Amino acid sequence: MVKPDVSFKSLINSTFHGDKWPMSKWYKLLKPILQKFRTSRALLIKSHFEDIENFKVLDLGGSIHFWQEVGHILKPKQLVILNIAADHQSVGSNASISDHEAIVLYDGKKIPFGDKEFDLVICNSVMEHVPPSERAGLAAEIDRVAKRFVVQTPAQSFPIEPHFVSPIVHWVPRSIGRMMSTLTPLSLFNGPGYARSMFDEVVLLNEKEMRQLFPKSNIVREKSMGMTKSYMAFSG
Incomplete structure (x- = not known):
């Protein structure tokens, strides 16, 4: 054990x-x-x-x-x-x-x-x-x-990105998605810095x-x- x-x-x-x-x-x-x-x-x-x-x-x-x-x-x-x-x-x-x-x-x-x-x-x-x-x-x-x-x-392929609970943030070019991540519920609760860090880490x-x-x-x-x-x- x-x-x-x-x-x-x-x-x-x-x-x-x-x-x-x-x-x-x-x-x-x-x-x-x-x-x-x-x-x-x-x-x-x-x-x-x-x-x-x-x-x-x-x-x-x-x-x-x-x-x-x-x-x-x-x-x-x-x-x-x-x-x-x-x-x-x-x-x-x-x-x-x-x-x-x-x-x-x-x-x-x-x-x-x-x-x-x-x-x-x-x-x-x-x-x-x-x-x-x-x-x-x-x-x-x-x-x-x-x-x-x-x-x-x-x-x-699913339209809602589960980490951000937001649509299409993972479908657009990465540079745009990173900016969009700061407008998501995850950013609202945890801050834009955390959201950007999560976006940089996650690739579906x-x-x-x-x-x-x-x-x-x-x-x-x-x-x-x-x-x-x-x-x-x-x-x-």
Whole structure:
């Protein structure tokens, strides 16, 4: 059993004294919508991996709050959450973890586990944050440590950019989109500097790119309003 990172636990205890991790107003606003999509996605994952209760699962780039919301659907035997920082994204709204869960920090490059160590790797809304030149490396790392995997990412073809909850900001030339990002709800709640930084980081993928990254996988299209909202690559 992998233990939580010691420095990570110290950070929680010294900074927040066991209280709840601060939750941004932006996340609070979006939480009902996110919970709906996460529940739907969890049911889809469960339909593909019905025996997940017997699995050792790695949630790559994941968060505790995802599992707090879908724990009644997905109940792995063991869960490891792997992230690059001890922040709200990794901790969620509650800093406590159960005996069968662990939070591990890493450098964002090489996954610090052995070949095929996990029965299932889940990777939600991470790939679009990875620089395009590094995506193939991450896909190879996922395949290395996983017996099975599911990788989800928002679809570039969907008219509403999910990070900004704004239309077409991701369709226009990057220089214009960066300016438009400061006029979005994300900028209103978190400031224009944060919005520009998020825009610089996020580049959404199209279906062709997902198929190139995961050529042996079954690509499932998540739908919303009759359009493809995201892609999910299920290993064969």
